[in-house]
Amino acid sequence: MITVITDRQEIQRLHRRFQRQLQQYFTETFHCRIGYPGGSWNGDVQYSSEFDLWIAERQLDNRYWNGFGSGRPIDWNSNSLSGEINFPYEGINRRIAGVFAIEDNENILVLHRGKIGGGKPGIGKNFFTDNFRGDFVTAIDGNRETQFCLVGELSSPLFARQVANFIFEIRRIKGLEENEKSTFLDDLNNFQFTEEASGQATVDRQGTTVINRTHGIVINALATQLQTRGFQIGNDRNRDLFIHERGQITTLFEVKTSSATQCLYAAVGQLIIYSIPIRRSVNLIMVLPDRLNRTVEARLEELGIRTLYYRWDNDEPVFIDLDSSL
Numbered sequence: 001m002i003t004v005i006t007d008r009q010e011i012q013r014l015h016r017r018f019q020r021q022l023q024q025y026f027t028e029t030f031h032c033r034i035g036y037p038g039g040s041w042n043g044d045v046q047y048s049s050e051f052d053l054w055i056a057e058r059q060l061d062n063r064y065w066n067g068f069g070s071g072r073p074i075d076w077n078s079n080s081l082s083g084e085i086n087f088p089y090e091g092i093n094r095r096i097a098g099v100f101a102i103e104d105n106e107n108i109l110v111l112h113r114g115k116i117g118g119g120k121p122g123i124g125k126n127f128f129t130d131n132f133r134g135d136f137v138t139a140i141d142g143n144r145e146t147q148f149c150l151v152g153e154l155s156s157p158l159f160a161r162q163v164a165n166f167i168f169e170i171r172r173i174k175g176l177e178e179n180e181k182s183t184f185l186d187d188l189n190n191f192q193f194t195e196e197a198s199g200q201a202t203v204d205r206q207g208t209t210v211i212n213r214t215h216g217i218v219i220n221a222l223a224t225q226l227q228t229r230g231f232q233i234g235n236d237r238n239r240d241l242f243i244h245e246r247g248q249i250t251t252l253f254e255v256k257t258s259s260a261t262q263c264l265y266a267a268v269g270q271l272i273i274y275s276i277p278i279r280r281s282v283n284l285i286m287v288l289p290d291r292l293n294r295t296v297e298a299r300l301e302e303l304g305i306r307t308l309y310y311r312w313d314n315d316e317p318v319f320i321d322l323d324s325s326l
Contacts, residue, residue, distance in 0.1 A: 002109065002139040004146075005100045008090035014100045014108060015064045015087055017154055019057065022046075025160045026055050030073040035080045045073050051164040054079070063088050063096050068167045083116060083170030085151060085163070092142035099148070101139045108155065110163075111139060111148035116170055131173045133223065133235050134166065134216030153213060161315055165217050214257050214317075218310065221317045222253065222287065229326075239274050240287075249275075251283040251326070253308075259290035271305055285325055 005011060026046035033042050034056050047054040054073045058065040064087045073079045085098045097113040114129040128149075129136075135150040152162025219240050226233050231243045243251040254271050256263040264286075271284040284305045291309055292300075300307060308325040310317045 002101050002103050002137055004092065004111075004139050004141045005102055005108075006091050006142070011064075011087060011090060011100060014154065017108075018066075018087075018110065021154065021159045022048075022055060022163065025050055026053075030054070030075050032056075032073050032075065033078040034067065034069070035078050040078065045069070045079070047073055048160075048164075051160070053082075053164055053167060062093065066098075068163075070167075070171060082174075083167045085110070085112060085166070094141075098151070099139075099141075100154075101137075101148075107153060109137065109139075109153055110151040110159075111137065112151050112166065113146070114149050116174065127176075128170070128173050130237060131176060131235065132169060132237075133219045133241070134169060135213055136237075150213060150216070156213075158214060158217070158315060161217060162213075165220055168220065169216070215255060218255050218257065218287065218317045222255065222310075222319060225319060225322060229323075238270075248280055249278050249282055250280075251285060252278075253285050253287055255287040257289060259288045259292060263288075264292075264296075268300070268303065268305065272303070283326075287319075 005014065023046070025048045028047040028049070030045050030047060031042070032045050033040050034045065043056055043058070045054040045056045049072075052071060054069050054071075056067045056069075058067075066085045066087075067081045068083050068085070069079050070082045086096050087098045087100065088096045094113065095115075097115045099111050099113070101109045101111050103109065114125045114132065116125070116128050129147075132149055136147050137150050138145055138147050141148075149166070151166045152159045156162065219235070223233055223235075223241055226241075226243065232245060233241060234244055234249075235241050239252060240255045241253040242249045252271060252275055254267045256267050267286045267288075271286065275282050275284060284303075285308050286300065286305055287308045287310065289310055289312075292307060297307055306325055308322065309320045311320065312318070
């Protein structure tokens with residue numbers, strides 16, 4: 001169970017941790033004019049050359065405001081925002097998109113309601129969540145359950161990269177044209193699936209287990225590799241990633257951040273179920289971090305499922321023999 005945190009002092013403490021986690025990467029300071037829909041203001045921003053992102057922070061009437069922009073800032077010039085991750089000072093405020101939430105194991109998550117602005121007309125919450133390539137989690141949100149987009153895990157050593165990945169997703173989705181959205185397989189959009197908390201588990205200095213969810217990072221890295229090879233790619237709320245040609249899916253990927261048995265069960269089921277409405281032959285590829293036993297690989301191949309492996313190199317996924325898999 002995941003629960004949104006509402007206590008004022010706890011949110012204040014967690015927001016300080018949020019800032020500290022990012023400050024070690026966002027180390028260069030620029031004085032800029034920061035533009036946002038409806039206005040602008042002058043202030044200092046911190047830039048990360050590793051992520052090629054900058055962050056500006058303010059405390060407004062009812063929220064901690066954290067705005068992010070892409071590219072190296074220009075001193076004393078106007079710089080536009082790519083996205084925001086803001087938190088209410090206390091309680092439940094569904095007009096403010098960011099929240100801190102706690103899992104049963106006391107792991108702290110940063111979540112987002114999917115409400116974004118500043119894109120083209122029609123780029124709102126539904127469009128964002130329909131095209132988001134990261135994880136969704138359901139949390140108790142006051143008097144209801146709400147589906148959130150996962151930004152990252154506050155104790156994870158990959159937290160800054162998770163935040164950067166989320167901002168890259170906002171920027172990518174804002175740039176989509178309406179006809180780029182995957183709509184030709186909407187007859188399965190009422191299927192529900194909650195991504196398991198899979199990934200590399202670590203234990204922090206307080207003895208808390210942190211899962212280090214990297215699902216969205218792996219998907220986006222794979223998407224980039226496919227695009228550099230000239231493929232047309234897409235995704236929807238059910239399918240992690242696919243290659244399409246002339247309106248038809250040709251290759252379907254299911255990404256897992258663990259090769260545990262539970263993850264294999266889920267991946268096989270998803271690949272088969274979500275390929276049912278595709279009327280032509282489709283390549284099914286399971287993307288895993290750990291190599292399977294050759295016997296298991298062979299049985300998967302009998303089901304028409306191939307495996308693509310990746311390893312981590314300096315916190316970046318590297319795909320092994322990608323061209324052979326394609």
